[in-house]
Amino acid sequence: MSKTLRFVSACQSSADAEKFNNHAALQNLYARQGALHVAPFRSNLPLEFKALWKYLVNLKQLSEYLNLSQTTVSRALNGYPEVNENTRTRVLKAAQDLNYRPNTRAKGLATGRALAIGHVIPVSNQHEMVNPVFGDFIAGAGAAYARAGYDMMLTLVPDQEEVRAYQDIKARGTVDGIIVHGPIINDERIALLSRIGLPFVVHGRSTDVNLPYSWIDVNNRGAFERGTQFLIELGHRKIALLNGLEHMDFAFRRRKGYENALRNHGVFIDPSLMRSEEMTEVYGYRAAKEMLARTDAPTAFVCSSIITAIGVRRAVHDAGLVLARDVSIITHDDALSYLENGDDVPIFTALRSSVRYAGSEAAEMLLSLIALPSHAPKTRLLEADLIIGRSTGPAAT
Amino acid sequence: MSKTLRFVSACQSSADAEKFNNHAALQNLYARQGALHVAPFRSNLPLEFKALWKYLVNLKQLSEYLNLSQTTVSRALNGYPEVNENTRTRVLKAAQDLNYRPNTRAKGLATGRALAIGHVIPVSNQHEMVNPVFGDFIAGAGAAYARAGYDMMLTLVPDQEEVRAYQDIKARGTVDGIIVHGPIINDERIALLSRIGLPFVVHGRSTDVNLPYSWIDVNNRGAFERGTQFLIELGHRKIALLNGLEHMDFAFRRRKGYENALRNHGVFIDPSLMRSEEMTEVYGYRAAKEMLARTDAPTAFVCSSIITAIGVRRAVHDAGLVLARDVSIITHDDALSYLENGDDVPIFTALRSSVRYAGSEAAEMLLSLIALPSHAPKTRLLEADLIIGRSTGPAAT
DNA sequence: GAATCACTCCAAAGCGCTTTGGATGAGCAA
DNA sequence: TTGCTCATCCAAAGCGCTTTGGAGTGATTC
Numbered sequence: 001m002s003k004t005l006r007f008v009s010a011c012q013s014s015a016d017a018e019k020f021n022n023h024a025a026l027q028n029l030y031a032r033q034g035a036l037h038v039a040p041f042r043s044n045l046p047l048e049f050k051a052l053w054k055y056l057v058n059l060k061q062l063s064e065y066l067n068l069s070q071t072t073v074s075r076a077l078n079g080y081p082e083v084n085e086n087t088r089t090r091v092l093k094a095a096q097d098l099n100y101r102p103n104t105r106a107k108g109l110a111t112g113r114a115l116a117i118g119h120v121i122p123v124s125n126q127h128e129m130v131n132p133v134f135g136d137f138i139a140g141a142g143a144a145y146a147r148a149g150y151d152m153m154l155t156l157v158p159d160q161e162e163v164r165a166y167q168d169i170k171a172r173g174t175v176d177g178i179i180v181h182g183p184i185i186n187d188e189r190i191a192l193l194s195r196i197g198l199p200f201v202v203h204g205r206s207t208d209v210n211l212p213y214s215w216i217d218v219n220n221r222g223a224f225e226r227g228t229q230f231l232i233e234l235g236h237r238k239i240a241l242l243n244g245l246e247h248m249d250f251a252f253r254r255r256k257g258y259e260n261a262l263r264n265h266g267v268f269i270d271p272s273l274m275r276s277e278e279m280t281e282v283y284g285y286r287a288a289k290e291m292l293a294r295t296d297a298p299t300a301f302v303c304s305s306i307i308t309a310i311g312v313r314r315a316v317h318d319a320g321l322v323l324a325r326d327v328s329i330i331t332h333d334d335a336l337s338y339l340e341n342g343d344d345v346p347i348f349t350a351l352r353s354s355v356r357y358a359g360s361e362a363a364e365m366l367l368s369l370i371a372l373p374s375h376a377p378k379t380r381l382l383e384a385d386l387i388i389g390r391s392t393g394p395a396a397t
Numbered sequence: 398m399s400k401t402l403r404f405v406s407a408c409q410s411s412a413d414a415e416k417f418n419n420h421a422a423l424q425n426l427y428a429r430q431g432a433l434h435v436a437p438f439r440s441n442l443p444l445e446f447k448a449l450w451k452y453l454v455n456l457k458q459l460s461e462y463l464n465l466s467q468t469t470v471s472r473a474l475n476g477y478p479e480v481n482e483n484t485r486t487r488v489l490k491a492a493q494d495l496n497y498r499p500n501t502r503a504k505g506l507a508t509g510r511a512l513a514i515g516h517v518i519p520v521s522n523q524h525e526m527v528n529p530v531f532g533d534f535i536a537g538a539g540a541a542y543a544r545a546g547y548d549m550m551l552t553l554v555p556d557q558e559e560v561r562a563y564q565d566i567k568a569r570g571t572v573d574g575i576i577v578h579g580p581i582i583n584d585e586r587i588a589l590l591s592r593i594g595l596p597f598v599v600h601g602r603s604t605d606v607n608l609p610y611s612w613i614d615v616n617n618r619g620a621f622e623r624g625t626q627f628l629i630e631l632g633h634r635k636i637a638l639l640n641g642l643e644h645m646d647f648a649f650r651r652r653k654g655y656e657n658a659l660r661n662h663g664v665f666i667d668p669s670l671m672r673s674e675e676m677t678e679v680y681g682y683r684a685a686k687e688m689l690a691r692t693d694a695p696t697a698f699v700c701s702s703i704i705t706a707i708g709v710r711r712a713v714h715d716a717g718l719v720l721a722r723d724v725s726i727i728t729h730d731d732a733l734s735y736l737e738n739g740d741d742v743p744i745f746t747a748l749r750s751s752v753r754y755a756g757s758e759a760a761e762m763l764l765s766l767i768a769l770p771s772h773a774p775k776t777r778l779l780e781a782d783l784i785i786g787r788s789t790g791p792a793a794t
Numbered sequence: 795g796a797a798t799c800a801c802t803c804c805a806a807a808g809c810g811c812t813t814t815g816g817a818t819g820a821g822c823a824a
Numbered sequence: 825t826t827g828c829t830c831a832t833c834c835a836a837a838g839c840g841c842t843t844t845g846g847a848g849t850g851a852t853t854c
Contacts, residue, residue: 056568058810069834074812084832101568105511106810108502109839116550116571123536129734130532139520139527142553151571152551153513156539171453171498173840174513174548281744282737307735310707314744317714337526338704340679347678347711455840466804471842481802503840506809570810798853807844817834824827 057098066094077102104151108173116151117141117366118175120166122182124159129278131182132307133334133355137203140359141179148367150176163192170198177370179203179362183215183249199373201366203358206249214369214377216362220250223351223384224257224302227330230349230386231300232265235395236328240273240298242287242308251276251304254332258302279304284311292319292327299395303331306339309348313391324393331391332384346389353384454495463491474499501548505570513548514538514763515572517563519579521556526675528579529704530731530752534600537756538576545764547573560589567595574767576600576759580612580646596770598763600755603646611766611774613759617647620748620781621654621699622661624727627746627783628697629662632792633725637670637695639684639705648673648701651729655699676701681708689716689724696792700728703736706745710788721790728788729781743786750781 057065063073068091076083076091083091094100108114119141121134138152145152153175157165166189169175177199180189186208193200194211202215231239241258244251255274262269273291277283284303291298292315303309309331316327323329333341333350341347365378454462460470465488473480473488480488491497505511516538518531535549542549550572554562563586566572574596577586583605590597591608599612628636638655641648652671659666672684681700688695689712700706706728713724720726730738730747738744762775 059812060810070811071813071835072833075833078812082832087832099564099568101565103506103810104569104571105502105505106839107812109500109506109841110810110812112839114502119551130536132529132532132733132735134532135527135529138551139553142551146553152553154516154535154539154549154551156536156543156549167496168498171496172501174501278735280735280737282740313711336529338529338675338677340677343679456842457840467841468805468843469803472803475842479802484802500840503809504842506811507840507842509809796854799851800849801851802847802849804847805845808842810839812838814837815835818832819830820832821830822828824825 057100058103059100062091062095062098062100065098066091114174114176115149116153116175117145117363118153118155118169118178120155120157120169120178120180122159122162123156129280132305132336132339134181136334136336136354136356137181137359137362139337140354140356140361141363142359144360144363144367150367162189166192166196166198170196177201177366179366184247185249185252187249199366199369201362201369201378203362204249205253207252212377214365214379216358216365216380216382218250218353218358218382218384220253220384221257221260223332223353223386224254225261226257226386227349227351228258228261228302229265231302231328231330231392232261232267234300234328234392236300237267237395238270238273238296238298239267239300239302240287240291241275242279242284242301242303242312243274243276244279244304246276254304273298279308281307281311281314284308285315286311288312288315289318292316292321299326300328300330300392303329306331306333306336306341306348306350309391323391326396328392328395333387341387342389346387347391349389349392350387351384352387353382358382454497455500456497459488459491459495459497462495463488511571511573512546513550513572514542514760515550515552515566515575517552517554517566517575517577519556519559520553526677529702529733529736531578533731533733533751533753534578534756534759536734537751537753537758538760539756541757541760541764547764559586563589563593563595567593574598574763576763581644582646582649584646596763596766598759598766598775600759601646602650604649609774611762611776613755613762613777613779615647615750615755615779615781617650617781618654618657620729620750620783621651622658623654623783624746624748625655625658625699626662628699628725628727628789629658629664631697631725631789633697634664634792635667635670635693635695636664636697636699637684637688638672639676639681639698639700639709640671640673641676641701643673651701670695676705678704678708678711681705682712683708685709685712686715689713689718696723697725697727697789700726703728703730703733703738703745703747706788720788723793725789725792730784738784739786743784744788746786746789747784748781749784750779755779 059070059073063070066073068087072083072087073091076088077095104115119138142152155165155169169178180193180200180202183189183202183204183206185206187206190202190206190209190211190213194213200214202213205215205217228239239262241255243255246252246255259269275287284307288301288311301312303312309329312329313323316323321327330349330351333348333352335352335354335356337356341350341352361380365380369375369378456467456470460467463470465484469480469484470488473485474492501512516535539549552562552566566575577590577597577599580599580601580603582603584603587599587603587606587608587610591610597611599610602612602614625636636659638652640652643649643652656666670688674680681704685698685708698709700709706726709726710720713720718724725746727746727748730745730749732749732751732753734753738747738749758777762777766772766775
């Protein structure tokens with residue numbers, strides 16, 4: 001009887017158990033379960049089991065069904081050598097037939113591994129924006145995890161509680177490693193995680209951190225240097241930068257690239273042409289509108305996000321100007337799935353680097369880091385492609 | 398000695414254990430650990446513990462430290478009544494001092510609850526787009542989970558493997574319930590999940606499903622009826638609909654609303670003015686460009702996404718037309734954080750409904766569903782606000 | 795004074811899995 | 825026959841937590 005109850009509660013929340021006692025299929029199963037103790041199954045007996053996929057089977061039941069010990073069944077399923085090949089195929093078939101799925105929590109407890117990866121997204125309550133890049137990054141990473149049989153865990157962390165949050169993650173043991181999003185300059189999370197001993201890969205880098213750590217990043221400085229230089233070669237001299245928040249490492253590097261290009265070509269670096277904010281459409285619009293109203297209006301904009309670039313375009317139109325002819329725009333493009341930058345001819349001239357690809361690579365890096373913890377940190381620098389679209393043209397003379 | 402090793406391995410990956418054996422603080426701790434067996438700690442003794450936050454403590458160690466049984470400590474921490482208040486405060490203080498965090502997997506195994514919620518995102522490999530809405534939805538939900546002490550788990554499911562995937566999720570026991578994203582018309586997942594007995598809340602609804610189930614949705618039909626009617630009242634008669642994929646339930650309902658409005662006002666429903674695709678910018682651009690080139694070009698567009706609307710706007714500009722004067726646009730607006738629809742005066746006239754709020758509400762619904770499984774399914778219909786922006790005007794005569 | 799009760803606390807049995815340390819028996823050489 | 829190796833399997837001890845079924849106090853009641 002207690003056995004039945006266990007079985008029922010495995011199928012349905014206990015509150016629903018009663019109603020399910022009347023369920024024909026369950027009754028059927030119940031009878032068989034009882035029979036288990038009287039005369040154990042032969043593998044050729046129970047055909048009904050196959051149809052009963054919704055009733056969960058655990059290792060113990062599976063092993064009783066097979067007349068084998070849990071040890072042997074476990075080993076057969078996990079590919080250990082000390083089991084006869086005939087036995088193994090028999091076990092695998094039974095597992096398939098009874099739709100056996102090992103309980104992740106139990107497996108995790110026993111092995112010490114969680115078979116899950118955490119993604120920690122910092123949320124500041126000042127600008128509570130979700131990075132639009134996140135969805136595509138996750139999509140890339142998720143595929144890699146699925147292949148390796150890992151789950152993906154998400155944690156939103158308010159930025160005051162960061163230290164505590166990471167300790168928690170380690171202590172609660174829900175993940176084997178984490179991907180760190182949105183690194184800032186001199187990000188203390190890196191030292192923290194190294195000390196804690198939780199494997200991690202940073203999406204981005206952190207200037208001023210001297211510890212070795214694993215990261216994957218776009219060459220932001222290089223890309224923005226190249227993009228800016230491209231505008232300079234088109235004759236532009238008053239080039240605005242609409243950057244992201246510059247405590248973010250990526251934005252800091254982009255500004256460096258932008259400034260490098262200007263400096264290399266002897267162009268004055270004008271702080272009044274540089275903005276640093278959360279990269280929304282409205283930000284692009286406002287900043288561009290304001291700058292275009294000046295007597296010494298910029299003739300070109302470098303944007304950190306295609307969304308901001310869309311805002312700039314709106315301001316250009318509003319001002320009665322024509323893109324590429326009067327004002328040029330070049331933008332970073334993360335190749336987001338819902339914001340394709342045009343098709344054959346891109347809308348915006350852009351520095352393109354697929355964030356989805358980055359997600360996939362980051363996941364692979366982390367998985368191999370977890371598999372071989374003794375290996376040195378890996379790093380990966382992705383180059384952005386400069387793709388010429390319809391938003392740039394020679395500076396008006 | 399074995400005790401030490403356990404401790405070390407709990408702190409650092411085993412590969413790093415060696416180097417940490419030399420670490421002064423660990424040595425210190427090691428000594429104390431050994432001492433545990435000779436003369437158990439008094440709570441006033443070990444001050445050093447406080448500094449050693451990075452060394453994880455489990456329930457057994459905590460209880461030894463306190464000279465209490467694991468039972469009592471567990472009860473004290475989980476708020477059970479059968480423990481003296483003095484004892485409880487002593488326990489809580491010690492837990493704080495030693496930075497004790499219960500192991501989630503173990504807790505889950507023991508209680509049968511995972512303390513985690515799953516989000517299952519269907520990915521089709523035809524159009525492998527990540528719904529841009531997802532980030533904001535998650536942000537809303539995540540806050541609710543965090544408050545309740547739940548983790549958030551993400552699973553990407555290729556749409557052929559759906560049935561198997563949900564069975565897996567149930568069997569592996571990693572979550573207590575799930576949020577179903579992107580319901581289609583007559584979505585079979587709903588019946589499947591009901592049978593499986595996994596609590597769930599659908600973000601959206603599914604037409605033609607007659608089972609009772611929990612959902613939260615925007616009144617899509619009502620919103621689009623209202624929006625279309627608004628355009629009709631402005632004098633528009635040729636109104637195009639740029640909808641999402643219409644096997645998706647939300648898109649299906651939106652078309653119904655659009656058609657209702659036309660029908661109610663005796664306006665001809667022109668299939669050539671209706672499109673149904675993945676809601677990208679380029680889609681909006683192409684469709685609008687094509688339609689605006691016709692002799693009987695539409696004078697207004699109803700869009701299912703602000704991103705598509707941005708594409709339409711681009712086509713309008715390209716055609717040398719002026720928004721609101723020559724062509725009107727009205728769009729659904731999910732109030733995404735990185736795509737604010739302007740500020741005081743919205744860019745687009747829109748049907749606005751915060752998807753972040755929906756996420757937060759969905760999470761609360763699911764949590765209460767899990768807490769009280771016997772309760773009837775809950776449903777929640779959110780109304781979209783019609784907000785007047787600068788993209789609509791009377792039809793040109 | 796015995797019985798009852800409320801209040802605290804504890805030992806031990808799980809949860810479902812892995813893994814250690816054998817046990818068993820077949821095969822083979824001496 | 826004995827002794828040894830291999831191949832195959834198993835019982836039982838964990839993993840870190842919750843929870844059941846008491847046990848030990850005093851205090852209260854009759």
